[in-house]
Amino acid sequence: MSVTQKDFENAMNQVKLLKKDPGNEVKLKLYALYKQATEGPCNIPKPGAFDFVNKAKWDAWNGLGSLPKETARQNYVDLVSSLSGPSSESSSQVKPGADSKQEGYENLLVTSEDRITKILLNRPTKKNAITTQMYHEIMLALKAASQDDSVLTVLTGSGDYYCSGNDLTNFTDIPPGGVEEKAKNSSFLLRDFVNCFIDFPKPLVAVVNGPAVGISVTILGLFDIVYASDRATFHTPFSHLGQSPEGCSSYTFPKIMGSSKAAEMLIFGKKLTAGEACAQGLVTQVFPDSTFQKEVWTRLKAYSKLPPNAMRISKEIIRKNEKEKLHAVNAEECNVLLSRWQSDECMNAVVNFLSRKAKL
Numbered sequence: 001m002s003v004t005q006k007d008f009e010n011a012m013n014q015v016k017l018l019k020k021d022p023g024n025e026v027k028l029k030l031y032a033l034y035k036q037a038t039e040g041p042c043n044i045p046k047p048g049a050f051d052f053v054n055k056a057k058w059d060a061w062n063g064l065g066s067l068p069k070e071t072a073r074q075n076y077v078d079l080v081s082s083l084s085g086p087s088s089e090s091s092s093q094v095k096p097g098a099d100s101k102q103e104g105y106e107n108l109l110v111t112s113e114d115r116i117t118k119i120l121l122n123r124p125t126k127k128n129a130i131t132t133q134m135y136h137e138i139m140l141a142l143k144a145a146s147q148d149d150s151v152l153t154v155l156t157g158s159g160d161y162y163c164s165g166n167d168l169t170n171f172t173d174i175p176p177g178g179v180e181e182k183a184k185n186s187s188f189l190l191r192d193f194v195n196c197f198i199d200f201p202k203p204l205v206a207v208v209n210g211p212a213v214g215i216s217v218t219i220l221g222l223f224d225i226v227y228a229s230d231r232a233t234f235h236t237p238f239s240h241l242g243q244s245p246e247g248c249s250s251y252t253f254p255k256i257m258g259s260s261k262a263a264e265m266l267i268f269g270k271k272l273t274a275g276e277a278c279a280q281g282l283v284t285q286v287f288p289d290s291t292f293q294k295e296v297w298t299r300l301k302a303y304s305k306l307p308p309n310a311m312r313i314s315k316e317i318i319r320k321n322e323k324e325k326l327h328a329v330n331a332e333e334c335n336v337l338l339s340r341w342q343s344d345e346c347m348n349a350v351v352n353f354l355s356r357k358a359k360l
């Protein structure tokens with residue numbers, strides 16, 4: 001029996017709800033079948049050899065030759081149904097009150113000790129670059145930390161980096177709706193992610209153990225305290241990547257360090273040392289790397305003994321007047337990025353990184 005348009009649409013929705021990433025090969029197949037089912041045989045010019053992402057997509061679609069639209073539609077539905085288990089659910093949902101240990105995190109290590117919840121970015125071989133899944137995991141961990149019985153929450157990194165920012169391979173994971181749909185999804189995800197930091201109710205501390213890049217730097221303006229090792233650097237290379245500021249930094253950075261210092265970081269991508277970042281107010285205090293962990297954790301354990309309600313209420317009153325503004329700034333930044341991510345400047349920068357032609 002042939003599938004109906006409704007079956008096809010249901011399958012498209014099902015893809016968005018897949019719990020597990022099906023991998024690039026399957027995603028290319030889905031893309032090709034979707035294009036074939038909706039537009040027929042490949043009808044666009046072959047992309048250039050260095051346009052890796054579009055070239056892979058073109059190859060997959062072109063490889064379907066003259067497969068009839070109906071068959072492509074059927075194959076698409078079959079493929080999706082083979083991927084979807086009965087318990088598929090949206091991976092973008094943050095489950096309030098979820099227990100971190102039950103839930104399990106792939107690239108985070110979340111522990112609670114001495115009334116401090118520590119969220120450790122745990123992908124050291126990739127310099128703790130944040131994958132799409134990690135954005136969801138961090139949101140989940142923050143939600144859980146906001147409701148557990150800890151009084152302080154700490155974000156830190158494992159290995160030599162604090163975090164190298166957004167994982168640039170996130171941009172290669174193109175859904176059937178193409179680059180525009182990818183940009184929209186990313187913009188929604190980023191907005192939700194940053195909102196979790198804006199709204200986080202307990203004192204939030206960044207323990208910056210090494211270099212920090214991109215979004216891991218911009219959201220620092222939403223933390224209450226930032227402790228840094230003297231090995232740390234702070235780098236927001238948005239123009240190099242054809243992108244624009246996020247994490248509310250277009251508002252918090254000029255406020256923290258003045259507009260010209262903020263411009264040097266956010267427009268020209270000037271990398272700051274930990275000492276410079278401290279002098280400019282982005283970092284609370286710098287510690288020698290050799291004693292960093294010991295000094296910071298001793299200090300945090302002492303703070304964690306303070307009355308929790310007083311700390312929470314103090315945070316609330318400090319941040320209250322800014323919240324609405326921060327949400328508006330976040331929404332606007334995500335909106336601007338929506339078009340930046342579809343620009344040639346951005347796509348070329350990602351391809352250059354992935355083809356090993358460019359590093360920061």
Ligand SMILES: CCCCC/C=C/CC(=O)SCCNC(=O)CCNC(=O)[C@H](O)C(C)(C)COP(=O)(O)OP(=O)(O)OC[C@H]1O[C@@H](n2cnc3c(N)ncnc32)[C@H](O)[C@@H]1OP(=O)(O)O
Nearest residue numbers: 125126127129164165166167168186189190214215359360
């Ligand atoms: C929902 C979407 C929201 C989007 C929000 C937007 C945010 C904006 C940003 O965050 S912009 C910042 C993006 N980050 C970068 O551009 C950093 C890219 N990485 C580098 O330039 C370098 O890797 C480095 C300077 C961070 C470290 O260089 P080093 O030589 O010390 O180490 P390697 O390059 O060999 O790195 C080890 C492996 O890690 C991989 N890797 C590192 N960072 C990233 C990254 N951001 N994205 C993807 N992969 C990354 C690197 O490719 C190496 O992998 P390999 O061992 O498999 O080769």
